Amino acid sequence: MARLGLDFGTSNTGAGVMAGGRPFVIPLEDGASTVPTAIFLDFAAKRMVYGSAAADAMRAGDEGRFMRALKSVLGTPLAREERNFLGQRTTLIAVIAGFLAEMRDRAQNFTGMTFDTALSGRPVRFHSDSDTRDAKAEADLRMAYDLAGFRDVAFLPEPQAAALAVAATGRVLVVDIGGGTSDFTLCDRANSQTQVLANRGLRLGGTDFDRVLSLAHAMPLLGHGAQIGAELGSASHAAPRALFHDLASWEKIAFVYDAALLREVRRWIRLAQQPVLFERLAEVLEAHLGHDIAYAVEAGKIAANGTGAGRIALDVVERGLGADLGRAALTTALCAHADAIGAEAVQTLADASVAPDTVDHVVYVGGSSLLGVVRQAIGARLPDAKAQDAAVFTAVVEGLAIAAE
Structure with missing residues (x-):
């Protein structure tokens, strides 16, 4: 077998x-x-x-x-x-x-x-x-x-x-950025033989990019950051953040559909300064639209990275609802994550006591490695290495x- x-x-x-x-x-x-x-x-x-x-x-x-x-x-x-x-x-x-x-x-x-x-x-x-x-x-x-x-x-x-x-030969850094993690292998390759010099990994990937973009551009359309008034008096406070963070996290979306939570959101509608925002949120919870939003965020990210002009289209919630997402906004939202990945790549070399200028190739693997902001962060740290796609x-x-x- x-x-x-x-x-x-x-x-x-x-x-x-x-x-x-x-x-x-x-x-x-x-x-x-x-x-x-x-x-x-x-x-x-x-x-x-x-x-x-x-x-x-x-x-x-x-x-x-x-x-x-x-x-x-x-x-x-x-x-x-x-x-x-x-x-x-x-x-x-x-x-x-x-x-x-x-x-x-x-x-x-x-x-x-x-x-x-x-x-x-x-x-x-x-x-x-x-x-x-x-x-x-x-x-x-x-x-x-x-x-x-x-x-x-x-x-x-x-x-x-x-x-x-x-296919690369010489000193190679493999950068594998997937949905949940960023992983690195530094190796020497010659005559189809591979000698691994160091492995390193970081729990940071495409789903984290999606969460950041969702919180910045999609969740505010559902009430993230909006004010809720008190039952008595004129005081107000921002809507609790936990629900929005769960709705923006792929692995948690399936567990937000709770009757008690929906009742709480309906209370927010009654007390909100902008009730329409929480009315949309209630619709998302009642109709189980969390994953539709996540896919829309992912599609907007891919379009912005590719053409520079993306849009997070939330027509499934309300006709015409959405947020434009350009390459500059994408870079701004993800630059901190990209810098963390770039730093981890350099630390992989340090683990093997290898100087950056001795790396011949950086080979990119994984769907999230296609993001320009990530490649810029790594390329800036390894300017002498040739970028290559596997x-x-x-x-x-x-x-x-x-x-x-």
Whole structure:
């Protein structure tokens, strides 16, 4: 039996094996090289729907619960907290296990092979601020693989896997910026051999970029920062921030739809100086539109990075509602995060006692590595290194397939 290379990502997941001496990325849906890491709990059919079909069900307004970015809950109490899903008490680890089992089944159906072991990618650091939580996250993911029916799973840092698949030679810094983390592998490559000099990781990625943009440009249209009056007297205070932060965080959106919270927002409407803002917020909570907003923010980010003229379109909440997002605003909002990533890249070199001017190539991997503000931050610190793109969404999968062989 072959070992499956599986890259379970915050935003997207891919699988691969070696075929004819080359890594082969297995199409997991409709010929696509990756599948969205998304799950929809279909209340009517009492089943879980995965990938693009999950997102389609959410957008269609089917009755159920949509979840994305579940990788971000690994290592947190939320991962093992029992909740009622489809009529039974279970954990988010078990929900992730269902997703992993589905990806294995799709890989088996396409290849005709049987996979009972896996080589899984993992961030260099699930949690960069806590060794204990980081170890807990890997233990949670290992449990998910076990529940999914894998007999054994081994782990390889994602940028180290990608380093096996890139074409660059010399001294190479692989920069892998995904949905939840930014990871770095410094290595020397010659004659298809890779010597790893240092690995480093930071819990900061595309979902964090989306949260910053959402809080700055989308959530104010729903009342973030608006004033609420007191029940008695003329005093006022800003609306509590926690709800808006949860609505702006991919992994938390599914858990904000609470009847008591909706009643509280309706109280804000009565006391607000600008009630229309909280009327929109109530509509979002009542109609479960949080993920629609998150997708709109993501689309605006991509457009602003590409053409310089994006828009966060919230027509799903109110016709014509939205916020323009240009490249300058994108850079302003994300520059602090980009600087943190640039600093982490330089620290990776310091870990190996390597001078920046000895790095020949910076190879970018992961969807969020396409952001210009991030590349500028790294390029400014490594001006002598040649920037190079690998297969942004599949380099990790290809490297896992090579390593699994």
